[in-house]
Amino acid sequence: MNIKFISARILTMKKGEEIYEGSLYTCDDRIVYTGPALDEEGEKKNLPAGYKADKVIDCGGNLLMPGFKNAHAHSGMSVLRSMADDMPLSDWLNKQIFPREAKLTPDMIADATKLSILEYLTSGMTACFDMYLAPEAEAKAYREMGYRAVLCGNLNNFSSSVDYTEEMYEKLNAYDPLISYEIGFHAEYTCSDELMRSLSDMANRHEAPVYTHLAETKSEVQGCIDRYGMTPAKYLDSIGMWNNGGGGYHCVHMSEEDIDIFAKRGLHVVTNPGSNTKLASGIAPINEYIERGINVGIGTDGPASNNCLDMFREMFLTTGLAKLREEDAAVVDGFDVLYMATVGSALSMRLDEADVLDRGKLADIIMIDLNKPEMRPFNNIAKNIVYSGSKADVKMTMVSGRILYMDGKFDDSYDVEGIYARAQEIVDKIR
Numbered sequence: 001m002n003i004k005f006i007s008a009r010i011l012t013m014k015k016g017e018e019i020y021e022g023s024l025y026t027c028d029d030r031i032v033y034t035g036p037a038l039d040e041e042g043e044k045k046n047l048p049a050g051y052k053a054d055k056v057i058d059c060g061g062n063l064l065m066p067g068f069k070n071a072h073a074h075s076g077m078s079v080l081r082s083m084a085d086d087m088p089l090s091d092w093l094n095k096q097i098f099p100r101e102a103k104l105t106p107d108m109i110a111d112a113t114k115l116s117i118l119e120y121l122t123s124g125m126t127a128c129f130d131m132y133l134a135p136e137a138e139a140k141a142y143r144e145m146g147y148r149a150v151l152c153g154n155l156n157n158f159s160s161s162v163d164y165t166e167e168m169y170e171k172l173n174a175y176d177p178l179i180s181y182e183i184g185f186h187a188e189y190t191c192s193d194e195l196m197r198s199l200s201d202m203a204n205r206h207e208a209p210v211y212t213h214l215a216e217t218k219s220e221v222q223g224c225i226d227r228y229g230m231t232p233a234k235y236l237d238s239i240g241m242w243n244n245g246g247g248g249y250h251c252v253h254m255s256e257e258d259i260d261i262f263a264k265r266g267l268h269v270v271t272n273p274g275s276n277t278k279l280a281s282g283i284a285p286i287n288e289y290i291e292r293g294i295n296v297g298i299g300t301d302g303p304a305s306n307n308c309l310d311m312f313r314e315m316f317l318t319t320g321l322a323k324l325r326e327e328d329a330a331v332v333d334g335f336d337v338l339y340m341a342t343v344g345s346a347l348s349m350r351l352d353e354a355d356v357l358d359r360g361k362l363a364d365i366i367m368i369d370l371n372k373p374e375m376r377p378f379n380n381i382a383k384n385i386v387y388s389g390s391k392a393d394v395k396m397t398m399v400s401g402r403i404l405y406m407d408g409k410f411d412d413s414y415d416v417e418g419i420y421a422r423a424q425e426i427v428d429k430i431r
Helices: 040-046 075-080 089-101 106-122 135-145 164-174 193-205 218-228 231-236 256-265 273-278 286-291 311-326 334-348 382-386 417-429
Strands: 002-010 021-025 030-035 055-058 063-066 067-074 125-131 147-153 178-188 210-214 246-250 268-271 295-298 365-368 394-400 403-408
Touching: 030 147, 030 178, 055 334, 063 089, 063 334, 067 268, 067 295, 067 334, 075 256, 075 417, 106 125, 106 135, 106 394, 106 403, 106 417, 125 218, 125 334, 125 394, 135 164, 135 178, 164 178, 164 193, 193 210, 210 231, 210 295, 218 231, 231 256, 256 286, 268 334, 273 311, 273 334, 286 311, 295 334, 311 382, 334 382, 365 403
Parallel strands: 002 055, 002 063, 067 125, 125 147, 147 178, 178 210, 210 246, 246 268, 268 295
Antiparallel strands: 002 021, 021 030, 063 365, 365 394, 394 403
């Protein structure tokens, strides 16, 4: 479908470009124009030959911007939401989550993933970086919902294998334009030395980046030091895990040497402040990452540990906790955080074609409703999204040129009530 957006404020997130008033045109899954409003002659000069809009949307002065990207998620955990609250990470994971996850089938995980997708859409997220247990079932769910996902390997001592990870890497990267797959493993503390070295060898054969949970808690870091005499980041670097890039989720307890490794290797940090706060894991040194030029993306983590899949809350926590940590209200600027949630996350997910609004980029676009009390007056719209915005301000979420959420309603093809019902049935089976 070709869609013409008129009377819009546009925030492209291109560096140095301010919000401007104009129009944006999409053709199938791509943006073909964004800029000042065009008259008929201007359309002939600036749009593809023979372009005709199937739909015209008057934005009424509302804001178009790139969609948020959830750079770390466990979408299939939506059915575990509020099953194990108010517990430390180790007990939460080993006593509550792992036993229930063992009861989940691939079909259950696919249904649970669909529930998370609905929540992503209401928060203006147009893609997620999803690490979970049944990648083929997840890929099917994302394709059925028309949602963009980067799936990540979840290799550990208890499930999967290096051969299976390689199979998924080759298979799912050719599965659907909306789906890609990156090599990953759960964490250093859930994988043997032999397993991680084998994965490193495989990733290097493919010249591929690798992603993992990293330095989430003090005990995790100390455990690795006890085992190998090194922090997790230094150990993984020593076995060549990051020869081709990649990154870490959480990165809360990082030494100066760890940060040096990330800067040297061009690795990505994905911060998850909501989950880290709820599980009392700590506050990541975001300001240090910024000062060292390390790319930072933002993720929600899973709905069992957060429990809310809300990018607005994550953005506020990213800047607010950083200010508290540094005891400096000037650090981690609001616009920098908006950049992390859009461009930073896209880069960490290798979604280079979905980072900003520009001709030729993927049409992964959201509309923010500016006709809300919390959005007025117009002093600094971009920062106001971070400091005053909420999910209630998301008016539209478009993925790959298709509007999946608009004015509080999901795409007509979605069986929303059926998704809710199946989620409840799963809960009843795994309690």
